Amino acid sequence: MASSTAHHPSVAQQAEIESFQDHLSKSTRILALLGAGLSASSGLPTFRGAGGLWRTHDATDLATPEAFSRNPGLVWQFYSYRRHMALKAKPNPAHYALAELARQKDGFLTLSQNVDGLSPRAKHPEDRLKLLHGSLFDVKCFEFFCNYVERNNYTDPIVPALAIPTSEEDPTTTSALAVRELDISDERVYIPELDYEHLPKCPKCKRGLLRPGVVWFGEALPSGVLSDIDDWMKQKGKVDLIMVIGTSAKVYPAAGYVDAARAKGARVAVFNMDPNDVPASGLYEGDWFFQGDAAQILPEILKPVIGELKEMPDAAAEQDDAVTDG
Numbered sequence: 001m002a003s004s005t006a007h008h009p010s011v012a013q014q015a016e017i018e019s020f021q022d023h024l025s026k027s028t029r030i031l032a033l034l035g036a037g038l039s040a041s042s043g044l045p046t047f048r049g050a051g052g053l054w055r056t057h058d059a060t061d062l063a064t065p066e067a068f069s070r071n072p073g074l075v076w077q078f079y080s081y082r083r084h085m086a087l088k089a090k091p092n093p094a095h096y097a098l099a100e101l102a103r104q105k106d107g108f109l110t111l112s113q114n115v116d117g118l119s120p121r122a123k124h125p126e127d128r129l130k131l132l133h134g135s136l137f138d139v140k141c142f143e144f145f146c147n148y149v150e151r152n153n154y155t156d157p158i159v160p161a162l163a164i165p166t167s168e169e170d171p172t173t174t175s176a177l178a179v180r181e182l183d184i185s186d187e188r189v190y191i192p193e194l195d196y197e198h199l200p201k202c203p204k205c206k207r208g209l210l211r212p213g214v215v216w217f218g219e220a221l222p223s224g225v226l227s228d229i230d231d232w233m234k235q236k237g238k239v240d241l242i243m244v245i246g247t248s249a250k251v252y253p254a255a256g257y258v259d260a261a262r263a264k265g266a267r268v269a270v271f272n273m274d275p276n277d278v279p280a281s282g283l284y285e286g287d288w289f290f291q292g293d294a295a296q297i298l299p300e301i302l303k304p305v306i307g308e309l310k311e312m313p314d315a316a317a318e319q320d321d322a323v324t325d326g
């Protein structure tokens with residue numbers, strides 16, 4: 001096990017890369033566990049560490065049903081901002097590399113903790129991508145007795161009160177005023193306090209507030225997603241490999257898939273900027289740690305299997321696919 005960058009690897013690092021590539025090419029049952037670091041170079045912040053603060057709030061403090069009950073306006077401002085940023089962002093080469101690996105290897109299943117929609121936009125085959133923590137672009141009713149769910153809602157802002165405030169700049173040289181979006185993740189930028197009447201309502205029960213269709217702390221992961229993964233795990237044959245990419249692997253049950261894969265024989269390959277961010281059970285003999293920006297190192301290290309990435313079109317988001325459960 002050694003840390004490595006793909007661009008100027010030492011001889012020892014090159015040997016590690018080649019040993020991983022050799023194992024990958026022989027592997028048939030492969031998992032990937034993805035986290036926020038995968039989308040970092042697309043410009044989206046991670047949860048823990050420097051990028052994890054939104055205004056004065058720890059991002060994970062806003063990701064709870066209790067926070068939404070207490071202050072739905074603030075929580076919607078946080079999620080509306082993130083929907084807006086994710087829509088402006090583009091998938092990076094690592095999203096495309098993983099999508100290509102899924103096309104090359106039938107037995108490759110990706111478990112993503114990310115809610116930003118970038119893997120689907122990189123055309124990751126849908127049946128091989130399990131969204132453990134939902135999607136920023138699903139919305140559902142917050143009322144306990146209402147089961148309204150809407151998928152692929154890309155309306156930005158979802159209600160006018162959640163529009164990103166702008167400042168008008170006068171460049172003095174032209175008559176037109178340039179409009180600049182303000183960065184509301186910065187606590188110095190004023191945002192209004194929003195109440196029930198400003199926020200999106202459920203079209204089914206007409207009473208409840210809509211909420212983002214993501215999995216908050218204390219909530220169960222989508223049952224269909226969990227059972228699909230269980231079925232995959234139970235299939236005959238060992239698991240050859242799990243790639244742990246851009247995640248601190250601290251949130252469960254997602255992080256538990258590393259040990260579950262290991263229990264089925266998998267070797268573990270970690271791709272992370274931070275050499276300390278290894279899964280809780282550590283790294284074993286025969287595992288790999290590749291240090292660097294996933295967007296740079298992943299396409300390089302996967303190249304013997306996926307080849308050179310060709311064009312990377314940013315697929316247009318599919319719209320208007322509303323589903324009401326029940």
Ligand code: BJW
Nearest residue numbers: 035036037046047048113218246247248252273274277294
């Ligand atoms: C780069 C990079 C670059 C940067 N290149 N790398 C067992 C033990 C202890 C606790 C629990 C347990 N089981 C359950 C719990 C409780 C809890 C939990 O895990 N708590 C822990 C904090 C201890 N889990 C839950 O509550 C889960 N629910 C549950 O268990 O329900 C049980 C239940 C059953 C039945 C009925 C009812 C309940 C739910 C967890 C939901 C997590 N949700 C969030 C928010 C989603 C919505 C949103 O996006 O806002 O998911 S929290 C947040 O963390 C988000 C992420 O998906 C998740 C993981 O974070 P991630 O992706 O790893 O990000 P970071 O920031 O931590 O790491 C980024 C990494 O990238 C770092 O390592 C960087 O170094 C690296 N990096 N740039 C490569 N360019």
